[in-house]
Structure formats: structure tokens, C-alpha cells
Amino acid sequence: MTYECPLCGTDFTGAECRPSCPMARGCSMVRCPRCNYEFVESGRFVDMLRRWIRRAPAASCAKGDVVPVADLPVGAAASIAHIATLSAARMSRLASYGIAAGSEVRLLARRPAIVLACGASSIAVDDDVGREIYVRVSQPTA
Amino acid sequence: MSQPAIVLDPDAPTRKLLLVGQPNVGKSLIFTRLTQRYATVSNYPGTTVEITSAMAEIHGELREVVDTPGTNTLAPQSFEERVTRDLLVASTDADVVQVGDIGNLRRTLLLSLQLIEHDIAFTLCLNMSDEPNAPAVRIEALADHLGIPVVAVSALRRWNLEKLKRHAVRPARSAVVVRYAKAVEEAIAFLRAGGMSRADALSALCGGEASPELAAEIAKSRLIVVDEWIAEVMSETRPRGKDRIGALCMHRIWGVPILLAVLYAAWLFVGKFGAGTLVDFVETSIFEAYVNPWATRLVNFVMPLQFLRDLLVGPYGVITMALTYAIAIVLPVVITFFTLFGILEDSGYLPRLAVMLHRTFRRMGLNGKAVLPMVLGLGCDTMATLTTRVLETKKERVIVTILLALGIPCSAQLGVIMAMLGRLGGTATMIWLGVTLLTIFLVGFLASKVLPGENGDFIVELPPMRMPRLSNILIKVLARTEWYLKEAVPLFILGTLVLYFLDLTHLLAVLQRALAPLVVGALGLPAEAANAFVIGFLRRDYGAAGLFAMQRGGALDPKQTIVALTVITLFVPCVANFLVMVRERGKRAALAIAGFITVYAFGIGALLNMVLR
Numbered sequence: 001m002t003y004e005c006p007l008c009g010t011d012f013t014g015a016e017c018r019p020s021c022p023m024a025r026g027c028s029m030v031r032c033p034r035c036n037y038e039f040v041e042s043g044r045f046v047d048m049l050r051r052w053i054r055r056a057p058a059a060s061c062a063k064g065d066v067v068p069v070a071d072l073p074v075g076a077a078a079s080i081a082h083i084a085t086l087s088a089a090r091m092s093r094l095a096s097y098g099i100a101a102g103s104e105v106r107l108l109a110r111r112p113a114i115v116l117a118c119g120a121s122s123i124a125v126d127d128d129v130g131r132e133i134y135v136r137v138s139q140p141t142a
Numbered sequence: 143m144s145q146p147a148i149v150l151d152p153d154a155p156t157r158k159l160l161l162v163g164q165p166n167v168g169k170s171l172i173f174t175r176l177t178q179r180y181a182t183v184s185n186y187p188g189t190t191v192e193i194t195s196a197m198a199e200i201h202g203e204l205r206e207v208v209d210t211p212g213t214n215t216l217a218p219q220s221f222e223e224r225v226t227r228d229l230l231v232a233s234t235d236a237d238v239v240q241v242g243d244i245g246n247l248r249r250t251l252l253l254s255l256q257l258i259e260h261d262i263a264f265t266l267c268l269n270m271s272d273e274p275n276a277p278a279v280r281i282e283a284l285a286d287h288l289g290i291p292v293v294a295v296s297a298l299r300r301w302n303l304e305k306l307k308r309h310a311v312r313p314a315r316s317a318v319v320v321r322y323a324k325a326v327e328e329a330i331a332f333l334r335a336g337g338m339s340r341a342d343a344l345s346a347l348c349g350g351e352a353s354p355e356l357a358a359e360i361a362k363s364r365l366i367v368v369d370e371w372i373a374e375v376m377s378e379t380r381p382r383g384k385d386r387i388g389a390l391c392m393h394r395i396w397g398v399p400i401l402l403a404v405l406y407a408a409w410l411f412v413g414k415f416g417a418g419t420l421v422d423f424v425e426t427s428i429f430e431a432y433v434n435p436w437a438t439r440l441v442n443f444v445m446p447l448q449f450l451r452d453l454l455v456g457p458y459g460v461i462t463m464a465l466t467y468a469i470a471i472v473l474p475v476v477i478t479f480f481t482l483f484g485i486l487e488d489s490g491y492l493p494r495l496a497v498m499l500h501r502t503f504r505r506m507g508l509n510g511k512a513v514l515p516m517v518l519g520l521g522c523d524t525m526a527t528l529t530t531r532v533l534e535t536k537k538e539r540v541i542v543t544i545l546l547a548l549g550i551p552c553s554a555q556l557g558v559i560m561a562m563l564g565r566l567g568g569t570a571t572m573i574w575l576g577v578t579l580l581t582i583f584l585v586g587f588l589a590s591k592v593l594p595g596e597n598g599d600f601i602v603e604l605p606p607m608r609m610p611r612l613s614n615i616l617i618k619v620l621a622r623t624e625w626y627l628k629e630a631v632p633l634f635i636l637g638t639l640v641l642y643f644l645d646l647t648h649l650l651a652v653l654q655r656a657l658a659p660l661v662v663g664a665l666g667l668p669a670e671a672a673n674a675f676v677i678g679f680l681r682r683d684y685g686a687a688g689l690f691a692m693q694r695g696g697a698l699d700p701k702q703t704i705v706a707l708t709v710i711t712l713f714v715p716c717v718a719n720f721l722v723m724v725r726e727r728g729k730r731a732a733l734a735i736a737g738f739i740t741v742y743a744f745g746i747g748a749l750l751n752m753v754l755r
Contacts, residue, residue, distance in 0.1 A: 088357035089219055090599055092348035095361030096214035097603060098248050102362055111394045113497045113510065113600065120246040122385070124392075124497045126509065126600035 005032035006039055065137045069107060070114055070130040077106040078135035085132045094133070097123045105135065156197065158233050159205040159310060162226055162257075163241035164249060165212025166605045168269040171297040172241050173209040176200060176307065193225065201307040205237065214249075216256040217345035221531035230262060238264035239310050244271045244279060244294060247376065251368040254288060255320065260341040263313040265291045267306055272296035277376050284375040289316040298611075320367050323359045388607040391494040401498065404491070408482055409560060416478030417561030425470040437461045458645050464638035467687040468631050475557025476626050477619060483520070483553070484618040488610035492517055496602055506583060507590020508533075509600035512542050519550035523682070524718045526550070527726055534598030541589045543727055547715040548739050549582040554630070554683030558690050559707055565693065570704050577708050577746060585742075629718075630681060637677045637684050664748040665709060666755065667702050668692070674706070675713060682716045701754045705747050712743035 002013045012033055028041045066081045080103050085091055094100065098118045108122060109115040114130035116123050125133075159176075161169045173179070177198040195208040210229055211222035218224040230238065240257060242250025250268065257264050266284075270276060271294040285292040291309035295302040321327070326347065333343035347356050390396045438455045445451045455462050486492055492514060500510030511533060519526035523546050530539040530546075551559055563571045644650035650673070654661075657672040665671070671692065678685020689706050692698050698706060715723075723732040 083354075083358060085354055088348060088352035088354045090601075091354045091357040091361065092215060092217055093219060093599065093601055095348075095357070095364070096249075096252065097601070098252065098365070100361035100365050101358060102365060109389065109392070112392065112397070113500050115392070115497070115604065119248045120243070121249060122388075122604040122606075124493075124500075124510070124600070124602045124604055126500070126504075129599055129601060 003030055003032075003041075005035065005037055007037040008032060008035040010034040063137055063139065066134050067137060068131045069105060069116065069133040069135045070110060070127065072107045072135065072137070074107055074110060076137075076139070077104060078137050079104050081134045081136040083133050085129075090129065090132075094125075094129075097121055099123065099133065105133075156204055156206045158195075158236035159200060159207045160210055160229060160233060160236050160238045161208065161241055162210050162230065162238060162253075162264075163212065164214055164243070164246075164253060165603070167212070167241050167243045167246075167250075168297050169209055169212065169241045170194075172239075172267065172269065172295075172306075173207060175297050175300065175303055176310075177207050193229070201304075201311050203311050205311065208236075214253070215348070216253070216260055216341070217348035219349075220534065230257075230260065237311055237313050238262055239267050239306070239313075240264050241267045241269055244268040244276050245273060247277065247279065247372055248365075248368055251371060252364060254290075255318075255364055255368060256341075258288070258290075258316040258318050259320065259344060261315065261339075263290075263315040265293065265306075265309045265313045267310075268292065268294045269297055272299045272301060280375045280377065284371065287318075287371050287374065289318060290314045320363060322363045326356050326359050326363070329356055385606055388490065388494060388604065391491055391607070392497040392604075397494075397498045401495070404486070411482055412475065412478045412557055413560030413564045416475045417557050418564055420474035420478065421471055421561060424474055425466070429466050429470040434462055434466065452646075453639075453642060456642070458638055458642040460635055460638055463641075464631070464634040467684060467691075468627075468634040471558065471687045471690060472554045472630070472683050473623075473626075475561065476554050477623055479520075479553040479557050480619045480622045480626075481615060484615040484622075485610045487618075488608065488614060490605045490607045493602055493604050494607075497604070500600055502583075503586075504597075504600075506541065506586030507593075507597060508538055508541055508586065509597060511598070511600060511602060512538060515542050516545065516550055519546045520553060520556060523547065523550060523552045523715050524722050527719060527722045530726065535596050537590075537593050537595030538598055540593055540727060540731065541586055543723060544589055544735050544738075545582055545586055547719060547723065547735055548585060548712055548742065549578050551686075551711050552682055552716075554626070554681075555686045555710070558683055558686035559711065562686075562690055562693050562703055562707055566700050566703060570700060573704055573750075574707055574711070577750065578711055581712060581742075581746065630683070633681050633718075634684055637681065641673060641677060660744060664744065664751065665705050666751040667706055668697050670697070671706055674710065678710055678713060679717055679720075682710070682719075685710050685713075701751075704754065705751045708750055709743050709747035712739065712746060715739075 002011060004011050010032055029038050030041045031038045069078070069080075072078060080099065080101050082101050083091055083094060083099075091100075098121060099105065099116065103118055106117040107114070108117050113124045113126060116125065116130075116133075161173055163169050173194065173196075177196040179194075179196040179198075193208060193210060195206055198205060198207050200207070208229070210226040213223040213226040215223060216227050216230070218227045238257070240250070240254055242253070244250075247268070250266075254264075254266055266288065268279065268281070279294065281292050281294050291312065291314060293302055293306045293309050295306050297303070322330070329347055330340060330343045333346060334340060338346065344360060346352060348360060391400055434455070441451050441455045441461075445454070452459060454460050457463070495517065496510035496513040498510075499513050503510055503512050514532065515526045515529045518529055526546050527543055530542045533539050533542060559574070563574060641650065644653065653676065654669045654672045657675070658669055661667050661672045661675070662669055671689065674685045674688035674692070677688060686707075689698065689703075689710060692706075693703050720732060720736060723735060727735070
């Protein structure tokens with residue numbers, strides 16, 4: 001389990017406990033190994049809610065990076081570098097919509113499904129499919 | 143919910159004219175323009191489920207014009223694509239017209255290239271050239287590059303249709319040959335040594351078991367050729383405007399209130415206006431005031447035998463029951479529903495609904511594509527069961543077939559249900575909706591866990607949102623109403639005759655007594671509600687209409703109405719749906735599904751009765 005300290009921002013894995021603490025087992029407090037700040041471990045539901053409210057920001061990409069199309073910021077355009085699928089049928093299905101290596105695509109939406117504009121078509125694909133479409137970033141993104 | 147197709151006669155001597163193209167490029171409208179016959183036209187991929195054909199004179203020559211299901215590729219991966227490919231391969235002497243969207247030239251030419259590789263003589267028809275964002279394409283230059291006739295038309299505004307007819311009967315074979323990367327050419331040579339044609343070898347290399355690297359090479363080479371053509375014939379590209387409404391319709395937050403607003407509008411229009419105002423008017427002011435009394439007087443005057451009088455105007459009479467139910471109760475509801483459905487289809491909202499609901503459906507082992515047959519099921523479950531063919535895997539097709547038969551009421555039935563709920567109010571509607579939705583999710587979720595098999599890919603094209611055209615909606619409503627009358631009225635009459643003879647031979651009373659422990663005991667309904675369930679098997683809406691009549695007559699209290707509605711919603715689908723289930727899924731699976739549904743529907747009804755009492 002990885003955590004981010006809400007006080008100093010340190011990323012760390014595993015909750016460190018003081019050996020002397022009587023609640024060493026089964027407590028839901030997490031202590032930052034850098035600043036010793038203690039905070040409550042959030043549950044699955046809270047995590048889900050937080051992810052839903054604060055969407056994961058798009059990864060920052062430098063020009064020339066090859067990233068899955070799902071990692072582009074919404075509205076960004078890029079050209080497809082390759083499609084990393086093991087299924088020839090999926091490859092051909094995407095190609096029939098013009099989605100193949102060399103094509104320019106623009107990410108229109110990430111949720112509730114990945115929506116790509118390719119030429120004059122808008123195509124919605126599942127996350128799994130979107131993760132297999134790798135694009136070469138033409139403009140750096142924040 | 144498309145029109146019933148005209149059956150193709152393979153031995154017909156007339157030369158065929160096949161219309162092929164991607165979904166949603168206007169093939170069906172071109173078909174209508176060429177033949178003056180109606181084929182369902184929608185802003186909705188996959189409308190043409192069955193093959194529609196009609197004879198027409200094309201530029202002085204007789205042709206059997208065939209509207210094929212939309213296809214994206216000639217290396218078929220879905221049922222519809224296979225149908226179109228097989229038709230193309232089988233009809234070697236047919237004239238072929240490829241219909242494409244001029245605004246989407248790249249995809250159009252990708253399919254043209256495959257037709258060329260299959261050595262098919264064809265004419266390219268670039269439709270939608272009237273749209274404001276249609277690019278400027280040098281048609282003659284494109285025709286020279288491809289080596290085939292190319293015509294830019296607008297089926298909607300009837301532009302250039304005569305020119306299209308002239309070229310359609312004089313197609314040409316292109317001499318273009320695409321050379322692929324060395325590895326692909328070697329694979330083609332290997333397959334050709336085994337007796338395959340070049341086109342079949344290419345299709346095989348793009349199929350399920352092939353190497354994805356070779357499929358990627360093929361796609362890349364084709365796109366390079368197509369992009370070169372486009373660069374030479376298209377002087378300017380006009381990007382399509384931002385589809386803000388389309389984006390809002392599938393927004394993860396704003397999409398929900400839009401969906402609720404659509405449902406509320408549907409309820410107001412179909413449930414309140416259609417099933418309330420219109421039904422009241424037709425039933426009370428026309429049938430009860432004029433038609434039935436006049437018919438009764440006339441029959442009593444003309445018919446000497448009581449037996450025949452009862453057959454026509456008795457309690458189970460053809461006029462007083464079958465026609466009153468079909469014309470006065472169900473027809474107004476069906477017309478309003480078809481109008482609403484036509485607007486939704488033509489606006490392009492339905493594929494966006496698929497995107498909206500994709501994640502929810504994924505939890506049921508399905509993907510958003512299953513929304514389309516499920517929504518079509520709200521029109522007609524029988525047709526929707528046929529459209530499960532658009533789903534890629536057997537597992538998905540079986541799950542959707544079960545859910546359609548179990549939890550999706552058809553348009554006629556839904557209208558009657560809405561009318562009954564309209565009289566009960568919000569709480570009853572929420573209970574009915576809650577039980578039905580819970581059933582769909584629960585059964586879908588469990589079926590996805592129990593049934594073996596894989597899930598298909600979710601890759602769906604989103605057509606631009608368009609303002610529906612009144613003329614198209616009117617034609618669609620008329621065509622579907624005609625289809626409803628032709629299909630439903632004979633079955634309503636048959637159902638009434640069955641009831642009449644059961645009543646005459648006192649078997650109805652025996653049946654009611656036999657079902658009494660279930661209907662009266664477990665469900666807490668009056669004994670005559672058994673009639674509705676028996677007859678509901680003939681047509682779902684007929685059963686619901688029987689319950690509606692009971693409710694209007696005061697025979698059902700609100701709690702009984704909720705129980706009866708829930709059971710008739712979940713209960714076995716109509717006989718036509720059952721027969722299609724047998725055809726599509728096999729006798730054993732269909733019987734198993736029907737058996738499960740019967741037990742489940744009455745079980746839930748009994749449970750609801752216990753909870754509500």
C-alpha cells in the first residue's frame with residue numbers, strides 16, 4: 001500500500017508503527033516516516049469517492065513521449081505510434097475506424113468511456129482498448 | 143424494430159443492385175430514393191438488421207435493389223458484416239454501389255480499397271454532400287485515381303440521384319493494387335499456395351487467429367494509400383464543429399440529468415398523453431360511444447345465431463375485445479412510443495446512451511453495445527432478440543436474450559404499463575421500476591458469473607447529433623404503425639378466439655380454478671387476472687391491456703395493480719419472441735430461459751404481494 005503524507009507530501013509504502021504503541025496491530029493510523037505526522041488510513045469507499053471527485057490528472061508528457069492515449073489530457077491531439085494488442089481482430093476493428101499507426105487522434109473524453117476523434121469520426125472505446133493505443137506526444141502536456 | 147424485410151429470392155432472374163457501406167452513411171435513404179419504398183432510416187448504426195430488397199427501374203433497367211447491413215470491413219467480425227460479405231461474394235453478377243459519407247472520406251475509401259481488393263466492380267456514391275461541413279472533393283480526380291465511377295449526392299435533398307442511377311448500372315472494376323510489407327506479402331503468398339484468393343488471404347490475416355503484427359502492417363499500408371488519395375483530391379478540410387450537446391449527453395455528471403429528463407419526457411408523452419389523454423378519447427369517445435354500440439346493434443340485427451353474436455360482440459368478442467384492445471387501448475400508445483423512439487433514434491442519442499451505461503453494463507458481464515438491443519427491446523423484444531447478433535460473443539448474446547425476455551417490456555406493453563402507473567402515482571412507479579431494474583442487474587450479474595465464455599470489445603462509433611427531421615419521423619411512425627397493425631391485430635383476434643372457445647367450453651373457468659392457488663393465493667389477485675397471464679403469452683401487450691381494463695373497471699386495487707404489473711412485466715415473453723429465442727439460441731436454451739422466467743416472475747410477484755400486504 002502506498003501513501004502520500006498530507007503534511008509534508010512524502011510518498012511512502014507500508015504504515016510504520018511505533019513498536020511501543022499498544023495499538024500496533026489493527027489500528028488505522030498511518031505515520032509518515034519523514035515528519036512523523038499521523039493520519040487516518042482511508043477506506044476503499046473514501047478512496048473511490050476521492051478518485052471520483054478529484055479525477056486522476058493526466059500524466060505529464062514531454063514532446064516525443066509514447067504514452068497510452070488514455071494518459072493524454074482531454075482535448076489533446078497526438079499521432080498513434082503503435083497499438084499493443086494481442087488480437088488481430090481488435091487491430092482490424094480499430095483500423096476499420098481509421099485508428100491505426102500513423103493516424104492523428106484527439107482525446108475527447110476519458111469518462112465514462114474513452115472517446116477519440118479520428119478524422120470525421122468519434123469512436124468510444126473501453127479503457128482496456130484505450131490502454132493499448134499508444135500515441136506519440138506532439139506537444140508537451142502539463 | 144425495423145420493418146419486416148421482403149424475403150430475397152435467390153433464384154430470381156433479375157440482376158441485383160447491392161447497396162453496401164458503413165453503418166449510418168445513408169444507405170437506407172438511398173434505397174428509399176431509388177426504389178420509392180421505405181427502409182427504416184436512423185441516425186443509429188445497425189438499423190438494417192435484415193436484408194431489405196425491392197424491384198425498381200434504374201436508368202431504364204430493372205434491378206432488384208438490396209439494402210445490405212452496414213459493414214466497416216470485408217474481413218467480417220460480426221454477423222452483419224458476414225451477411226454483407228457473403229452477399230457480395232455470392233452475387234458475382236450484381237451491380238454494386240458503395241455508399242459513403244463524403245465528410246468521412248478516409249473511412250469510405252478504406253472500404254473502397256477492400257472492395258477493389260475483392261475484385262468487385264462498383265460505383266462509389268459519396269452521400270451527404272449537402273452538409274455544411276462537407277469537404278470540397280475533386281470528384282473526377284478521385285474517379286481517375288480509383289478507376290471507378292464516383293458520384294457525389296445528397297439523398298436527403300435528392301441531389302444528383304439521376305446521375306447516380308446512370309452510373310449505378312455501369313459499375314467498373316478498378317486496376318489499383320496495394321503492395322504490402324514483405325512479411326505480409328509472404329504470408330499472402332503462403333495462403334494463396336493453399337488455394338485462397340488474395341482478398342481472402344488478406345481477410346484471414348485480419349481475422350481473430352492471425353498475427354496482430356501483420357494486421358497492423360495491413361492497416362498501416364491501406365491508410366497510407368488512402369491518405370495519399372485524399373491529399374490529392376481534397377483541397378480543404380473543414381473540421382466538424384464541436385458536438386457540445388453530444389458531449390453533454392455522455393458526460394459522467396450532466397449525462398445523468400439528461401437521461402432522467404429524457405425518461406421523464408418519455409413518461410409525459412407516452413404515459414400521460416398517449417396512454418392517458420389519447421386512450422381516453424379513443425376508447426370512451428369513439429369506441430364506447432359509437433363503435434361498440436353500433437357494431438352490437440348491427441350484429442344483433444344481421445346475425446341470427448347467438449353463438450356468432452357472442453363471437454363478434456360478446457364479452458370475448460372480436461370487435462368488443464380484440465379490436466377495442468388493439469385500436470383503442472394499444473394503438474394510441476404505440477403511435478406515441480414510435481414517435482418518441484423515432485426522435486431518439488434520429489437524434490443520435492442512443493449510441494451516447496451506450497457510452498453512458500457502459501460501465502454499469504460491464505458489471506453484468508456485458509458492455510455498452512448491449513444497450514442498443516435492450517433499448518430496441520423497448521420497441522419490440524422479438525426484433526431486439528434478433529439484433530443481439532450485433533454482440534460479438536455467445537455469452538453476451540445469451541445474457542441479453544434472457545434480460546430482454548425477462549425485464550424489458552415492449553413498446554405496446556410499456557405504454558399500457560405506463561398508463562396503469564400513471565393512475566397510481568410516483569411510489570407505485572418507483573416500486574415497479576425498482577423491482578424491474580433490480581431484476582435486470584441481479585440476473586445479468588449472476589448470469590455473467592455462471593455462463594462460460596468471454597466478453598467482446600467495446601468499440602462504438604458516435605454519429606454526430608442531428609436535429610430529427612419531421613418528415614422522416616412521420617414516415618417512420620407510419621411504417622411502424624402499419625407493421626404493428628399487420629402483426630398485432632391478427633394475433634389479438636386469435637387470442638380473443640382462444641379465450642372465446644375456452645369460455646364456451648368452460649375450460650376458462652377450469653383454468654382459472656387451476657391457477658387460483660397461484661393467482662389468487664400467492665399473488666393476491668382476482669381469479670380473472672389468470673386470463674391476462676394466459677393471453678399475455680400470445681402478445682405481451684394484450685395481457686397488459688387485460689389488466690388495464692380490470693384496473694379501469696375497479697377490479698384491481700393499487701397494491702394488486704403493482705403485483706400484477708410486475709408479474710406481467712417479468713413473465714414469459716410473447717409467442718413471437720419465444721419462437722425467435724428458439725431460432726437464435728436453440729430449443730433447449732429457449733425452454734430453459736422460459737422456465738426460469740415463469741418461476742422467477744411468479745416468485746417475485748408472490749414476494750411483492752407478501753411485502754405490500
